[in-house]
Amino acid sequence: MLSPARTGTAVLSALLLAGLAAVPASADTPSASPSPVAPPAAVYGKGDPTYDGVWRQSLALTALSTAKVVPAAAAVDWLTGQQCANGGWPSFRLHADEGCTAATEDSNATAMAVQALVTLGGHLAAVDKGVGWLETNQNADGSWSYNPGGQGDADSTGLALAALRSAGTDPTTVAKAGRTGLDALGALQLDCAAPADQRGAFSYQAASAGQPASANALATAQAALSAAGGSLPVAAGTPTGPAPTPPACPATTAGVSADGASSYLATALAANGGHLMLTTPGAAPSPDFGATSWAVLSLVRAGHPQQAAPAADWLNANAGPWTKGAAGTDPAATATLILAAEAAGHDPHAFAGTDLVKQLTEAGPAPQSVASTAGKPAKKxxxxxxxxxxxxxxxxxxxxxxxxxxxxxxxx
Incomplete structure (x- = not known):
């Protein structure tokens, strides 16, 4: 597993969703401990959970619940036990009985934990506290940053909006200085001033000196889910809707456009043979399995499952190795792939060359029950x-x- 300090939250999101690594949230965060941390028995996966423990646990619980697996009580208790007194979640707390450092609480972990607990059901108090934390830590421009007080970004804002929706909170009622998270996403969406092939995409962050706004495939794949009014898990759709269209120029409406984001994703997927590309500093571009999975989720939620189908087929043919790492099963990658397969109408028990549900189940504590797949109708x-x-x-x-x-x- 790659570790240590990062230069920006864009790198963190890319590495998390690519299943490659998780790294600290800010440049002044202490570097990794010299020795890897062994995950508790209740945590999915055998890799060091220091930077992605809550993230991967939340994804795993969401995916397994969607696949009709009742996870071990210990796995759920571990997640709820990671919550801080103020309602937020950090990336990981080795000693849950010790207090949290507010500055290192993690909006992405919090958003994913809220969605997992909503999916599981029966955790209203923890969910309400998590929603309260998100409301408190919204930026003045309506966005969310990875850690409180940082510059907002499309990924974190999209995840926070999804968490609010999953908990039954209307995102249009959560605002700072009169600006909502949807307003923030609208400000980060590229319009007619951008090159034609980037219009509708989201920039990771707002333009700054020496850093112009540009299309970010990962940010778009995540934020598009919230632009389309979605949250995890995404139910399978029917390929009957019209194809998404790029933003009209000159613009006729203001605000965030789910159709514009979908158009960008569909075009980018087609241009790359059914997948999005991962670009990280110092590395050659490569297929981005995580962003492609999120693109499937977002396109299906936006009513464009036919545009998601080629990406789901590409994942089915190529994503098996992505779910494995040096420490064995990558729970975040496996869970994300389960959610994408389900949304696209595939069978996660027979996807990417394996039974993903069995693979994820075996990466954590023994579940309370597993739904039988015998006699079930085949997925489309x-x-x-x-x-x-x-x-x-x-x-x-x-x-x-x-x-x-x-x-x-x-x-x-």
Whole structure:
């Protein structure tokens, strides 16, 4: 696992979602301890949880609950036990009986924990405290930063908005100085002043001296979910809606545009053969499995599952190795892939060359129960596989009569 100090929260988000590493939230955060921290038995995964313990636990619990697995009580208790007295969550507390340092509490961990506990149900007090923390730590421009007091960014703002929605709080009622998180996202969305191929995308942060605003695939993939009014988990959609359209120029409306973000994502996915690209300082661009997974979630939630389908197929064909790391199963990557597979209508028990649900379950404490998959109808097929099945059905109909043909079609 990569570690130590980072130069900006963009790197943190990219590494977290790429399943490569998690690093401190700010440049003045103390560097990693000399020796890796062994995760508690209740935590999913065997890697050092110092910088992603709450993040990966929350994703794992959300994904398993969506897959009808009742996780171990110890796994849930560990997550609730990480919550600070003021309602926020840090990235990880080795000693939960010790107090939290407010400046190092983590909006991303808090947002993911809130969504996990809402999905699990029965944790209203913890959820309410988490929502209260998010409300308190909103920036004056309506955004959220990774740690309190920092410059707001699209990723953190998108995650916070998703958490508010999941908890039943209308994001338009949560504001600072009259500005909401949706206003903040709108300010970070590239408009007609940007190059045509970047319009609709989100910049990670606002432009600053020497750092112009530019499209960020990861920020867009995450923030688009909230722009579309979504939160985790995302229910599977039906490919019947129209294709998303890029922002009209000159602009006719103000505010955040889910359709514009979807258009950017769909175009970027198509340009790269069904996936988004990861760009980090000092490294060559490479396929970004995490951002691609989030793009699937966002496109499905926005009503564009047909644009998400090629990305889901690409993940199905290529993402298996992403879910494994030096320490074994990467719980955050595996959980994110489960959520994307479910949203796209695939079976997470047979996705990316493995049973992702079994893989994630075995990476943590033994669950209370696991839903049987025996006798369940198969998930929808996509792409060429579906066309092949339809073709076989038609040929069988020609050879066996109209009645048989119609029955086979109805079974697809």
């Amino acid at each position: 097929k996509s792409g060429l596989a579906t066309l092949w099945v339809v073709g076989v059905g038609l040929l069988a109909g020609i050879g066996g009569g109209l009645f048989l043909s119609m029955n086979r079609k109805r079974s697809l």
